[in-house]
Amino acid sequence: MMCKDIQPLTSPRVVKELMARYGVNFKKSLGQNFLIDRNILMKIIQAAELDRQDVVLEIGAGIGTLTRELANAAKLVVAIEIDKRLFPILNETLAGCSNVELIQGDVLKLDVKQLVQKYFGQRPFKVVGNLPYYITTPVLMMFLESNLPFEAMVVMVQKEVAQRMTAVAGTKDYGMLSIAVQYYTCPEIVAVASANVFIPPPKVDSAIVLLRKRPNPPVHVQDPTVFFKVVKAAFGQRRKTVLNALTALEMEGVDKQKLQDMLKKCNIDPKMRGEDLAIQQYADMANALCLESQKGQ
Structure with a gap:
């Protein structure tokens, strides 16, 4: 079922009015920078290559901007959001999205395996999210090192982190993260997003990264x-x-x-x-x- 039409959540005016109405302010400590550019939003959806059979785990629902688009493209969306204050807003923005399950909690502290088992069973799923900068690497490593049956991840991250994820040997960005990401997945920078596509704008540019899970690592490793x-x-x-x-x-x-x-x-x-x-x-x-x-x- 398509989500009920409401005012566009990519409008800065609508976002500000919505948050003011519920008495919620942007929380810097949680890395809250909400996407307000429809073009970038659609690039995330396109990169995820969703169809009506897909199930999606979203990290960081925010006010539901990306969640709504995921719900309109996929069969089921399980969206994790750490900030309790945003749930009254989410109940409004996701009204009519019958294929969305909202989970309150910190993705790094939740039992994600249990969550996946409950909603997806053994089905392959996709991970999508606009990741707060301060938890990007821990979240990525948690999924990469897990035995969860995810097919791909499409994440919005700090541009510098995206460059490190895709870097090759002999370059300044190459490091542990490059090797870990490339051992488990085939990473690709889909698009770069300037700071002004967010409200409030962060101090750095961002990038959408597609991580396709490899069936096997690119090298043979004994241990x-x-x-x-x-x-x-x-x-x-x-x-x-x-x-x-x-x-x-x-x-x-x-x-x-x-x-x-x-x-x-x-x-x-x-x-x-x-x-x-x-x-x-x-x-x-x-x-x-x-x-x-x-x-x-």
């Missing part, structure tokens, strides 16, 4: 835990060479000389730094470390 330990060590102190970063891991039975020999076999210069190594090289190092560790047991 993902070791792989991510190596990545974390390499980027923990950017000035450290890869040899010194791996030495700091203090893996049992693997001394500095063994590490040097291992890196040589992997065709990796021990003096290279974390930002210079491609994801395949991290996989090679992690797999070689697993092998050395097994020999020492």
Whole structure:
């Protein structure tokens, strides 16, 4: 069922009047910047490639601007919103949206697996949201590291974070987040959005990012835990060479000389730094470390 027509929530005047009527102010601590640009709104919907069979988990319903469009395109929308004050507004803006379930809570503290099981069962779902900047990375990592059957994520994030998510080895934006995101998904920047498409405008530009979940990682990794330990060590102190970063891991039975020999076999210069190594090289190092560790047991 289509949501009941109300005044456009992309109108700054309507948003301000609505919030004033309910006595609600924008809460900076919750990163509340509401989208007021229909063109950008439609780009999010298009990137999600929704049809009437899709089920969607929305992170941060706000006043329902994106929620309404999701509800008009998908079969079911489960929308999480942390701010209790916005629920009277949501009850008005989502009136007639019979395919929306509102959940009050912090997405990082809720039992999302239980939530997904309750509303979606084993069905693949899509995650969509205008993520507050202060929780972007924790939210992304929570979903990436979970075994939840999501197909794709379409998220509005800080432009700099989007650039880090899609960065390649040898560039200044390349880091732990780049590797984690690219290990689990195929990331793509769909569009860049200036600060003035929000009310109130944030101090930075944003970007819509589409993350298509990979059926399998792009590299073979014997032990993902070791792989991510190596990545974390390499980027923990950017000035450290890869040899010194791996030495700091203090893996049992693997001394500095063994590490040097291992890196040589992997065709990796021990003096290279974390930002210079491609994801395949991290996989090679992690797999070689697993092998050395097994020999020492």
